[in-house]
Amino acid sequence: MTFYEKLEQHQQKLSRLSHLSAICGWDQAAMMPAGGNEARSEAMAELAVMHHELATAPHLAEWFEQAEAESLTKEQAVSLKEMKRGWQMSNLLPADLVEEKSLAGSKCEHAWRSQRNDNNWHAFSKNLEKVVELSRQEAQIRAEATGLSRYDALLDIYEPVMTTKELDQLFSDVKSWLPSLIQQVQEKQQSEAVLTPAGPFPVEQQKALSLEVMTKLGFDFNHGRLDVSVHPFCGGVPTDVRITTRYDEEDFTSALMGVIHETGHARYEQGLPAQWRGLPVGEARSMGVHESQSLFFEMQLSRSETFIDLLAPLASDAFDRRNDPALSSNNLTLFNTRVKPGYIRVDADEVTYPAHVILRYEIERDLIEGNIEVADIPELWDKKMTEYLGLSTRCNYTDGCMQDIHWTDGSFGYFPSYTLGAMYAAQFMAAMHKEMNVENLIRERNLSPIFNWLDRHVWKKASTVSTDQLLIDATGERLNAKYFKQHLIDRYLK
Amino acid sequence: MTFYEKLEQHQQKLSRLSHLSAICGWDQAAMMPAGGNEARSEAMAELAVMHHELATAPHLAEWFEQAEAESLTKEQAVSLKEMKRGWQMSNLLPADLVEEKSLAGSKCEHAWRSQRNDNNWHAFSKNLEKVVELSRQEAQIRAEATGLSRYDALLDIYEPVMTTKELDQLFSDVKSWLPSLIQQVQEKQQSEAVLTPAGPFPVEQQKALSLEVMTKLGFDFNHGRLDVSVHPFCGGVPTDVRITTRYDEEDFTSALMGVIHETGHARYEQGLPAQWRGLPVGEARSMGVHESQSLFFEMQLSRSETFIDLLAPLASDAFDRRNDPALSSNNLTLFNTRVKPGYIRVDADEVTYPAHVILRYEIERDLIEGNIEVADIPELWDKKMTEYLGLSTRCNYTDGCMQDIHWTDGSFGYFPSYTLGAMYAAQFMAAMHKEMNVENLIRERNLSPIFNWLDRHVWKKASTVSTDQLLIDATGERLNAKYFKQHLIDRYLK
Incomplete structure (x- = not known):
């Protein structure tokens, strides 16, 4: 051997x-x-x-x-x-640093659950300081081993090859047009009359609808399941992918869009090449590419007007509400594309989401590089939220810098993946459009060519090429923000 | 340390x-x-x-x-x-024997699935011969290491300390009265008019009933679950016991009695002493003692007239059939205590079940000791089935010696546990009766003293004492068949 x-x-x-x-x-x-x-x-x-x-x-x-x-x-x-x-x-990493960081993260996270409710930044920041200190040590060790800067060395865990330099360029591009775009969209949407679908939407019916939509999206139930958990996720293994959701009887769209999102993750996993199974080269390329697949399914595909034309009658049937105007295709399209700046990232719409991510990126980058300290976070958060989304978080830590779990457990370098995923997804869709009429395919209920494109260009590539190369091979160019911008303009301003 | x-x-x-x-x-x-x-x-x-x-x-x-x-x-x-x-x-055991036996068992079992349907003893027996040969090798090695006889050395895996000598005594006792008892019960039951509850019984309602009965039986849902599988079992770990069942929409009693059976296994696991968790001394004592708990719940407790008085209204409510005479307490008692000799062990009632086990014990004992060969099995099976239950299995291998999975995968020495469990259970119940009026407690819906007795005398003992000692401590005497006999007479002939 x-x-x-x-x-x-x-x-x-x-x-x-x-x-x-x-x-x-x-x-x-x-x-x-x-x-x-x-x-x-x-x-x-x-x-x-x-x-x-x-x-x-x-x-x-x-x-x-x-x-x-x-x-x-x-x-x-x-x-x-x-x-x-x-x-x-x-x-x-030395074993004692791994253990110390894990303990500090657990302690910080455990306390955070009640501290967040109490808006208690003072107590929280003490624990967070320890987590940051150990994360800086980790970053230092990784930087020395890789020759990267400290923050880039953490970024490399989640998004290999991506750098602060490239992110700064991409995100400053986004920042140059996003605030005014958000404003224009809001002005445009002001005059739209949107009905909020009124519950209850029984869990069993939502589940049946979810399974039906997963089937249409090509989820392979011979190699996976749908279940329920408090925090939805995509887990399991490629031969047996477990996705979860959480049903809200008052709002069926949250679970439905969540299931579509996780189905995107799941199809990537199910589509990974069997010949490399069990080897790192056969695994998903990066967190950002993974997110690109979930966002392709949820945002590019399923919130489009054409796709909602397909979804709406399924929903009307599932809930036996064939004459409910709130469940009409037109209304559901409006409902699923509402834009409204808010405090909470996980509740954010497609347009305002990048602002949340860029804010976090800028803060965590400077924190790991040692340019700012934990004590500086609340003021920076307030300043950036005001600048990007017009919302102040002064003295509101609960809905400000204490809302996420990522920093409490020391996952610095993870946040950019979300918006990188959105950009990859937009760039994939733009490339796909050059090869096929995506809207027509959806209208004809013929989704296979769409999935085959992803399978060929993303899923079957696994980690055989770098993310850069994957983008170039699939789209003809390196990652850039223009397709994402154009997507937002097309969907929200036309 | x-x-x-x-x-x-x-x-x-x-x-x-x-x-x-x-x-x-x-x-x-x-x-x-x-x-x-x-x-x-x-x-x-x-x-x-x-x-x-x-x-x-x-x-x-x-x-x-x-x-x-x-x-x-x-x-x-x-x-x-x-x-x-x-x-x-x-x-x-040497690793190569373990592997060889595992492969031979898998091969035999895999082929058996179709061979059984085809009544193909000829092909099956070739594979079984290999399994028996390897099991004899295993028995020989175990015998040399322990000083026990070959079959006793296998028995020792499932039921430590139990011997062929003791089993022969116990089972010859049972054989001396069981065939005539079966006949008397059948004669007595001939004049009984029993209604078969008519389906459909929807799965969701059966599940709700199962959960309700499990709750009444003290199953701790903070440390366990009920789910569905093709072959019901009790798995998981003591802090998280997973029991399963299989619902038949035509017959709710099969799943209900199955759930009660597995709940008995589960309460033993959930009741094991926390201070010994993770150590062998804190595990269940033996397969027979485990079966005694499931059979205590299913047979001693739940097929008694008094307990069915408790169950029947729950079933009537669950299926919304309050006036269905088939679901009356009286009818369900008759239905759940019907005795009828049949070919299949897993479908056997409480009275005929020991005959199935004794037959298997006698054959596997002689097979492992080398007194008979695989080719002798069908004739012996037919002879013993005729003698014990008045049924011939001549040329009917499917419903005869090919019905069980135990021999195909080489689990010789396991079968006696079933009937040992039934005897332990009867002896426990008799001892319990000396301390409390069990029927009155059930009538008062006060089951705790019953479970506390089991907890004290069986569950919390775990493996801290031998099975012999456990029986003596709990019941004042060694295992014997008289309580089981008396139980059958009391329930079926009075």
Whole structure:
């Protein structure tokens, strides 16, 4: 057996442990009764330790060295590179820093749950300072190992190859037109009469509708399920993708759009190439590309007028409300494209969402680079919210800088993925439009060509090429904000 | 840290891996879509390998030796003994025999699924011969290590301390009165007019009824769930017990009695002592004792006239059939205590069930000891079925010796547990009767004293004492068949 083959075998073993972790994690969120949590957490922590021990086994250094000297096919060389990236990532941090950061994150997050309700920035910031301190240490170690800047080294975990330099360019482009675009959209929408669909929408009917729409979107139920959890997510493994949602009997559109979003994630996972299964090269490329698929399904596809023409009658039938004007295609289109600046990112619409992300990016970048301190956050937050969305968060920490979970557990570098995903999605759709008449296909209920395009250009590529290359191969150019801008103008100002 | 403490820590680690295996195994049976099976089986096999490696780590021999020389509390000494029993069991068999037997079992079982339908004994027996050959090898190795006879050494896996000698005594006692008792019951029941409850009984209503009855039986939903699977079982872990059932819209009693049965298993698991969690001494004592709890709930308790007085109105309400005479307490009592000899063990009633088990015991005992060969099975099966139940299985392998899965996968020594469980249960109930008026408690809807008795005498004992001692402590005497006989006479002939 060659060393490359040994490494593949080793990687399959790691992948099988990740499989168990994914299923038990899904179960914890979607099935487990509360009383099972303590023993489950212990069992999953044990598995994480075993995974880490296996991933950092001392003999691997030699295996990688030997494998790199072997004569490999082009595909094997790429696979080896991705295996090595993962191995280096696993080995980078000293175990005590990982543990200390994990404990500080748990402590900060646990306290945050009540502190957020109490608007208690003072107490929260003490815990957050510790998390930031340890995240800076992590960033420093990663920066030294990779030659990247500190924040870029964290960004690299979620969005390999992406840099502060590129993000600054992309986001300053967005900032140059977004505030005025938001204003124009609001002015335009002022005169629109929109009906809010009135509940109750029984959970069983919402579930049936969700399953029907998932089927139309090509979700493979032989390799996945839909269930319920407090925080919707896409989990499981490519051969068995578990998506979840949360039903609100007063508003069926939130679960429906959520299910469509997770279906986008799920189809990416289900569409990953079987021949690379269990290897890093066969995994999704990045968080941003993953988000591009969920946003392609939710935003590009499902909030379009043509697609809502398809959805509306399904909803009317599901709820037996064939004459409800609030469920008409026209009204649902208006309802699902309302734009209104708000405090809360997760409730934001497609147009204002980037403002929330850019604000967080700018703050976390400066925080990790050491240009600002935790104490500076509230003022910066207020200033940027006012500038980008015209809303002040002065003294309102609950709906300001204490609203997200990402910083409390030290996931700095994650936020940009959301808006990168939105831009990738818009650029994919623009490229797709050059090859086919997407609206006509939707009207003809012939969605396969759309999914086949994504399958060919994104899903089957997995991690065989860099994100940059993936974008160039699929769209003919590098990532830029102009397709996203044009998409917003087309949908919201025409 | 003492060596005893090191062993405890090691055992907790094994227990956490078992936790993951239990949850992923439950998921595989109750949740997983078919397409997920291959990757799941691989992941679970990997976990089994890691568990085995950990359980047989070479340094453990020294740890056990050192721990045995340490000064231990009485409880620690018992705990150490049970840890050592598990360790010795894990180390006994050479890895290649385990693998060969596993492969032969899988092959035999896979082919059996179609061979059984085709009544193809000839083809099946070839595969079974291989399984028997390997099981004999296993028995030989276990016999040499333990000093037991070959069959006793297999019995010891499921029912420690139980022997062929004791089983022969118990079962010859049962055989001396069971056939005539079956005949008398049938004669008595001939004149009874019983209505078969007529479906459909919608699944949702059956589920609601199941949950209600589980609640009345003290199932702790903070530490467990009820779901659906093809073959009902009780899985999960003590802090999160997963029971399953299968609903038949034509017959609600099968799922209801099945749920009650699994609730008995579940309460044993949920009632195991928290201070020994994760250690062998804190686990259920044996398969037979486990079955005693499910049969106590299903047979002793729930098929009694008094308990059906409690169940019947719940069923009438659940199905909105308050005036259906088939759902009256009187009719449901008759319906749930019908006795009729049949070919199939899993469909057998309480009275004829032991005949099925004794037949299998006698054949597998002689097969493992080498007194008979696979080719002898059909004739022996036919002879014994005719003798015990008056039914011939000549040339009918499908409903004869090919009906069970146990031999196909090499689980010789398991069958006696079923009837041992029935006897333990009857003996427990008789002892309980000396302390309290069980019928009155049920009439008063005050079931706690019943469960408290089981908790004190069985659940909280876990594996701290031998099964023999457990019986003596709980009932004042060793296991014997007279309480089971008396129970059958009281219920079926009075």
